[in-house]
Each structure stands twice: as structure tokens, then as C-alpha cells.
Amino acid sequence: QSALTQPASVSGSPGQSITISCTGTSSDVGAYKYVSWYQQHPGKAPKLMIYDVNNRPSGVSNRFSGSKSGNTASLTISGLQAEDEAEYYCTSYTTSSILAFGGGTKLTVL
Amino acid sequence: QITLKESGPTLVKPTQTLTLTCTFSGFSLSTNRLGVGWIRQPPGKALEWLALIYWDDDKRYNPSLRSRLTITKDTSKNQVVLTMTNMDPVDTATYYCAHYYDILTAYNYWGQGTVVTVSS
Numbered sequence: 001q002s003a004l005t006q007p008a009s010v011s012g013s014p015g016q017s018i019t020i021s022c023t024g025t026s027s028d029v030g031a032y033k034y035v036s037w038y039q040q041h042p043g044k045a046p047k048l049m050i051y052d053v054n055n056r057p058s059g060v061s062n063r064f065s066g067s068k069s070g071n072t073a074s075l076t077i078s079g080l081q082a083e084d085e086a087e088y089y090c091t092s093y094t095t096s097s098i099l100a101f102g103g104g105t106k107l108t109v110l
Numbered sequence: 111q112i113t114l115k116e117s118g119p120t121l122v123k124p125t126q127t128l129t130l131t132c133t134f135s136g137f138s139l140s141t142n143r144l145g146v147g148w149i150r151q152p153p154g155k156a157l158e159w160l161a162l163i164y165w166d167d168d169k170r171y172n173p174s175l176r177s178r179l180t181i182t183k184d185t186s187k188n189q190v191v192l193t194m195t196n197m198d199p200v201d202t203a204t205y206y207c208a209h210y211y212d213i214l215t216a217y218n219y220w221g222q223g224t225v226v227t228v229s230s
Binding site: 038055 | 156162220222
């Protein structure tokens with residue numbers, strides 16, 4: 001069982017916006033601004049999309065954004081594109097000085 | 111350009127010890143704030159963080175696997191080695207190593223992964 005809770009799946013049509021939640025506790029998501037999001041296409045390695053809650057690495061589209069409120073972090077993808085269809089994972093630094101991972105969310109672009 | 115590549119056996123028997131090597135380029139593990147971690151993914155399942163070693167040789171382990179894991183680094187060879195003892199079929203997974211940047215608190219470069227099957 002993963003430390004962080006994500007919905008198993010979300011879906012949206014091209015051009016729409018979707019949001020994926022990541023719920024933790026006061027010992028991880030609620031404790032730090034160190035939430036990251038990764039995108040993983042089938043058979044590929046994960047790719048960092050967001051770090052420190054709402055920062056994008058160079059080269060990541062500004063259609064991807066992150067936020068956090070209390071013990072829940074969120075990833076929003078606007079202007080959905082077919083290429084966004086993938087699995088998304090959140091992580092958070094914890095009071096145990098390790099990273100906790102979410103269980104992953106499968107995004108389907110209808 | 112930062113690259114990482116995992117290597118090791120593709121098949122191990124139950125109870126054996128798995129040794130995986132991550133060979134990287136484009137950075138030095140003697141540089142402040144850097145680390146290399148291992149993450150695995152069983153077929154069709156979620157990512158699971160295993161271990162992380164920092165530039166200063168500080169080490170972190172997944173508490174649920176702590177007793178079975180050892181992570182070490184050889185800075186001169188640009189390699190990080192993960193050993194996992196007492197392998198079981200449930201340990202069948204793709205094993206990834208990844209570059210960790212403390213400033214980002216994230217893994218910003220990943221290897222391609224190596225598939226390890228545990229079977230007799």
C-alpha cells in the first residue's frame with residue numbers, strides 16, 4: 001500500500017483540463033513544500049514534471065501546474081493533448097527524511 | 111549531458127542476493143547536494159522507492175525493506191551499487207536508478223531500467 005493516495009484513474013477530452021490529487025498526512029505532504037510529480041508512458045522511465053509543489057523543470061510544458069493545500073497536493077494539466085495520456089505519480093519528502101511515493105494515476109485522453 | 115544505466119542479472123533464484131550496478135556520466139557523486147537512488151516497479155504496479163545515497167555517503171532506505179538492502183558508491187568509477195538479499199518472486203520488477211538533486215528534492219534524470227525476474 002502506497003504512502004500517498006492518488007485516484008486510480010482520471011480522464012478528459014482533448015483541450016480540457018484535469019486535476020490529479022495526491023493525499024498524504026501532516027508527516028509528508030502537509031509538512032513540506034517538497035512535492036514532485038512524474039509522468040510515465042508505458043515501457044518508459046518516469047519523467048519529472050513538477051518539483052517543489054509548483055515548479056517546472058526546463059523543457060516541461062506550462063500546461064502542467066501543481067499546487068498544495070494542507071495534506072493534499074494536486075497536478076493540473078490544461079489543454080489536454082493525446083500525448084499526455086500516461087501514468088502520473090506524486091512524491092513527497094517526509095519527516096523520516098525519505099521520499100514517499102503515490103500509487104499512481106492513469107490518465108486517459110478520450 | 112547526464113545519463114544513467116542499470117546493469118545486473120535478468121534472472122535470479124529465490125533466496126539469492128541481487129546485485130545491481132548503476133553506471134552514470136555527466137555528474138560526479140562527490141558534488142554537493144547530489145545523490146543516486148534506486149526505485150523499482152513490479153509489472154503493472156506502482157513505483158516503489160528503495161534507497162538513496164548522497165554525495166557525502168549518507169544513506170536512506172525504504173523502512174519496509176531496510177534489512178535486505180545495501181547501497182554503496184564508488185565515486186572514482188561513477189557507480190552506485192544496490193544489493194538486495196533473500197530475493198523472492200514478489201521482487202520481480204523493473205529496477206531504475208535515478209539522479210537525485212537535493213535542491214529539487216526530486217529525481218530529475220532516470221536510467222532506462224533493468225528487468226529482474228525472480229524464479230527457480
